[in-house]
Amino acid sequence: MQITVKLFATFREGRFSVEGREYPEGTRIAVILSELNIPEQQIGMIMVNARHAEPDQELHDGDTLAIFPLVGGG
Amino acid sequence: MAEKILRVNMTTLTGAFEDVPSEWAGIGGRALTSAIVAKEVPPTCDALGKHNKLVFAPGLLAGTPAAQSGRLSAGAKSPLTGGIKESNAGGTAAQNLAKLAIKALIIEGAPVDDSKFYGIQIAKDSVKIVEATELVGKRNYEVIKTLSAQIAPKVGVLTIGPVGEMRMAAANISVKDPDGNIRSHGRGGLGAVMGSKKVKYVTIDDTNGTGTPIADPEKFKGAARAFAKAILEHPVSGEGLPTYGTNVLVNVLNEAGGLPTKNFRTGQFEGHDKISGETMREIIVKRGGKPKHGCHAGCIIQCSQHYVDEKGEYITSGFEYETIWGFGANCCIDDLDTIARADRIMDDIGIDSIEGAVIIGVAMEAGIVEFGDGPGTLKLLEEIGNGSPLGRILGNGAASVGKAYGITRVPVVKGQGIPAYDPRTVKGIGVTYATSTQGADHTAGYAVATNILKVGGFIDPLKNEGQVELSRNLQIATAAIDSTGLCLFVAFPALDIPETLAAIIDMLNAKYNLTLTGDDVIALGKSVLKTEHAFNNAAGFTKQDDRLPEFFSEDPCAPHNLTWTMSDEEIDEFWNF
Known part of the structure; x- marks a missing residue:
């Protein structure tokens, strides 16, 4: 299945900003985090299709996965 | 040095130092400005009349070595909202005042002859009120440069630009920063109040000022160290903010579908990456x-x-997410250089950059210029600075533009423009917009932290459940932090690292020889909110003013396609504490 993976802030360093990537059907977010070498404790937010998600969520073809470190402002 | 209140009477053009009444001895910052306004300003007075008072108060920790302790609160009745206002800013003035042991500066009255502007020049144990002839009509960067050259390079400066002189309701007050650039008491039109008092500037020369002593220096040092450690340890305050600034939020809010776009039509902006914090850092x-x-x-x-x-x-500094959102997504201008120019103009003419962005969004809605028109936007801002008839309609705030042009898509609460987070998609911040004593103000109770950023836990931004309680708790805590003079961003570590709040309380106790507990801090926050709410009620507000504009309930916001569905009864529960 095709997943659009978006990385933000420091997670872009040495990786990428946005990529369309192929994964087997039913892949969980945690698998992608580990593939990208992003430790879970550094994660601030994960969003799938503009909704907050947890690492154990299963993805579906066409999903957009966005991964942010802990950031803030205001 | 004992702390004093400095009272300047602009009717008699005199100033005097007064002892601090016992009821104000233990408070500072927002708690103090709101207490003074509530006690001394008739709630129904004309905000631009002689009965209003403009109050500046450093926080309780100002002038100490505590990190982040240099915020200055400014308060008055707001000409924009018609209610009480506290707006706080960085810059050097809070520390300058604290070194002179001035706990509050109260500017009252107004000259009978309103043809002249004045400067208030403060130094150790002295205050002079002088005519400001050569600076009248001048913009803020020039005013700061001129006064720094005339008085001393490090003199603190508070100034209004032409927008404040013309008493437009979106006028701000500029504060000189350590490099001679500009920070702002942005929201609520306090620059117009200063203009109505005919005060062009205030200078604070802290030469020979020693401030007030710290009662227990050793204890203070330990607490200050623990406090700084917590700030640097937390990823938001220790890494995210210094790397990307607040503008890191453009991509976050866009991804969450809560980035108000094209005057609050949708929640995502096509050009988001061009104006993002990541891109801004690369450019800088x-x-x-x-x-x-x-x-x-x-x-x-x-x-x-x-x-x-x-x-x-150099173009500008203090280039914040809310400004970049406002001219970027909200006005569909996907060019950071143009937005930086807009920010520069607004600082220079002296208008709030959040209200400015909401104003231009409504002006685009009205068809005065097209969405996405960068050069047209800069021209409109210049019109405000020059005080043309159109400029004055714009400079009186987004609500003023909406009325003049018969527009209903006007994102304001209590007359103040709604900032950078769509309340249909970030419901907790919607409760803050609706209920804050300040009018729509994200900083009053930053539910975005818990709704979107997962700081201090997580409450689903798309659902109504839990939002009123979240906003209430944050508004109480914020009112307390705003009274310490600490930068509100200490809330990020405070929400996640328990030692942070303990360290703040230890610093207060060590400075003033007190025995405050966490409960006292919460009680202070509650009392500030209740004081402000009572002032607003006496000024004529009712619970019907704690509502969002109708279009939020009617028009769904993509991509989530949600409307604002919080009932009046749910919102009114906010004040049940």
């Missing part, structure tokens, strides 16, 4: 600007920056 680094910078001495978060042009020349 490439051009040789400063990606991080503190707005006051002792700031270790350093969320500000120097944004420079292609030649490396």
